[in-house]
Every structure is written in C-alpha cells, then in structure tokens.
Amino acid sequence: MDLAAIGVATVSVTGTLGAAVVTQFAVLRGKRIEGENQRLEHDDERRDAARRAAADTMRSTYADLNSATRAYRTAIRDQLAGFTDEPDVERVELARKAFHDLYAAAQMIMSEHALEVAGEVNLCLGLGYGAWRNARIPEPELDAWFAGPGSEAAWLLRHALRVDLGVIEPDPKTADRLRTLRAQRIDLFGDDPDNPRRG
Numbered sequence: 001m002d003l004a005a006i007g008v009a010t011v012s013v014t015g016t017l018g019a020a021v022v023t024q025f026a027v028l029r030g031k032r033i034e035g036e037n038q039r040l041e042h043d044d045e046r047r048d049a050a051r052r053a054a055a056d057t058m059r060s061t062y063a064d065l066n067s068a069t070r071a072y073r074t075a076i077r078d079q080l081a082g083f084t085d086e087p088d089v090e091r092v093e094l095a096r097k098a099f100h101d102l103y104a105a106a107q108m109i110m111s112e113h114a115l116e117v118a119g120e121v122n123l124c125l126g127l128g129y130g131a132w133r134n135a136r137i138p139e140p141e142l143d144a145w146f147a148g149p150g151s152e153a154a155w156l157l158r159h160a161l162r163v164d165l166g167v168i169e170p171d172p173k174t175a176d177r178l179r180t181l182r183a184q185r186i187d188l189f190g191d192d193p194d195n196p197r198r199g
Helices: 003-081 089-106 112-134 139-147 149-165 173-189
Strands: none
Touching (some): 003 089, 003 149, 112 173
16 A cells, blocks of 8 residues: 555545534534524614613603693693682592602603703692692682693693603703793792791
C-alpha cells in the first residue's frame, strides 16, 4: 500500500467527517439563534400587548372619569337651577359615587399634572356638593359657581386627560386657568377646613 494513498484516504475521511461535524454545529447554532430570535420577538409582542392594554385601560378610565365629572356637576346644577320638578338626591349621590370611584382608579395612572388638576376638580365638586347638601351658600350663588367655575373645572380636567393621552399638546394657559379656578374656589368656600361654608 502506498503511503500517499493512505494519506489521501485519511484526509478524505477526516474532511468528510469534519464537514459533517461542522455542518451539525452550524445547524445547532442556527437553531439556537433562531430560538433566541423567536423568544425576543415573543417578548416584544408581549410588551407591545401590555402597552396596548395599558393605553386602552387609561383611555377607558379617562373617558369614564370625564363623563362622571360632567354627570356629577350636571346633577347638582340641575337641582340648583330647578330643572327637575322635585329634588333628586339619589341621582346626585349616584353621580357623586361614580365620580369618586373613577377618580380613585384614575389616580393610579395619571401624570402629576393631570393629578393636580383632578385634585382641584375634586375639591371644587366636593365643596360645591357639601354646600348644596347643607344649604350653606344661597342657591343662586352656588348655581353661578357650577355654571362658571364648575364648568371650567370640568374643562380643565378634560384638557389634562387629553394631554395625558397624547391627543393634544399642553396649553401653557391652563396653569393660569387652574390658578384662577383655585382662587375662585377659595373665594367662595374659603381655604380654612373649619370654615362653615366648606362642605
């Protein structure tokens, strides 16, 4: 036997086996990379789904809070303006509870700015409600409050929620409007928690 033939045969067998090993290694590496890519893709899909669900929850909560704010204000205003033949305390109480429930839920997802506005709106509506229930302020004066500053409060909240959702850009004038609302609230109800006009 010729040593050259043995050498060629050895190299051929080694090359064939080596190619199979290298091919197998490349296939395994490719599967591992493909599996990692699929895992990353699924992670991205899960994160996107979670973001979409959070955005949907936020949008739904904000829409419900906006509706509840308007319903609460309107329920009291209807009583003050005499739009109902008889007092409908139950309607006001249901609107008040709905507002408070949604306000509590929204506090967990609001930006600081929206939370500041919502807190002021909560104070405005709560003090107005207390004044209505306890007849601490003459009805025409309280009706004017709900028609003017109370309406402004609802607008400011809706604006802050829409900014939070990215629907509109922030308006620099809203800070001044919020300060004006706060001053009007203090002017009517006072800032002292022991004030008898406070609800």
